[in-house]
Amino acid sequence: MSFRVEVFRLVARIPRGRVVTYGQIAALLGRPRAARAVGRALGRAPGDLPWHRVVNARGGISRRSRPSGMLTQRIRLEQEGVTLRRGRVVLGAHAWPGRGRLAARGGLGCDSH
DNA sequence: TGGTTGACGACAT
DNA sequence: CATGTCGCCAACC
Numbered sequence: 839m840s841f842r843v844e845v846f847r848l849v850a851r852i853p854r855g856r857v858v859t860y861g862q863i864a865a866l867l868g869r870p871r872a873a874r875a876v877g878r879a880l881g882r883a884p885g886d887l888p889w890h891r892v893v894n895a896r897g898g899i900s901r902r903s904r905p906s907g908m909l910t911q912r913i914r915l916e917q918e919g920v921t922l923r924r925g926r927v928v929l930g931a932h933a934w935p936g937r938g939r940l941a942a943r944g945g946l947g948c949d950s951h
Numbered sequence: 952t953g954g955t956t957g958a959c960g961a962c963a964t
Numbered sequence: 965c966a967t968g969t970c971g972c973c974a975a976c977c
Contacts, residue, residue, distance in 0.1 A: 841974055860959050864973090875974040877958040882975090892958080900958040907958080955977085964968080 841872070842879040849880070852891040855918045856934035857927050859895050890914040891934075897927035 844867050852858055860880075864872040876892075877900065883889045890911040894900045899908050916922065920932050 864959085869973075871960085871971085872973050873959040874957070874972065875959085878956075878974065880958055889958085894958080895960060902958045911958090953977105956975090957973105959972085961971090962969085964966100 841867070841869070841875060842882065845876050845879040846883060846887055849883070849887055849889060849892060852888055852934055855920055855932065857891045857893050857897075857915070857920060857929070857932050858934050859893060859897075859929070860900075861895055862933075863892065891918075893927050893929075897929045898925060 845863060848863055848866060849858070859873075860876045861870075861873040863876045864870060869875075873895075880887075880889050880892060881902070899911050902908065912922065915927065921928050
């Protein structure tokens with residue numbers, strides 16, 4: 839199984855309203871330092887893959903050769919109920935797997951400035 | 952075989 | 965916080 843396909847299979851499992859970082863995907867696949875390769879793979883992802891649920895380590899939407907997709911990604915995320923603060927996904931509230939909703943309630947003081 | 956290319960990430964400035 | 969640098973990696977040529 840090529841690395842690319844493994845990435846596709848994993849991304850396909852990300853629940854609606856949740857996001858995962860390139861680095862997490864790489865780590866989950868047993869290659870903690872292949873985050874960059876993950877991004878490269880997503881650039882060739884099938885149209886039905888929920889690629890918009892993948893963001894960078896800071897919760898931001900990474901730049902790409904064709905900027906068009908960036909807007910699409912932001913819109914799709916918002917439509918799923920993913921909250922963005924100053925252009926970034928609040929990872930503490932939507933990161934997957936684990937502790938998304940819990941943090942979203944404010945229990946972990948993510949946005950309690 | 953060896954070099955290039957990105958939807959990355961950790962750090963230093 | 966906003967850049968710039970550098971290391972890393974799979975896929976392609």
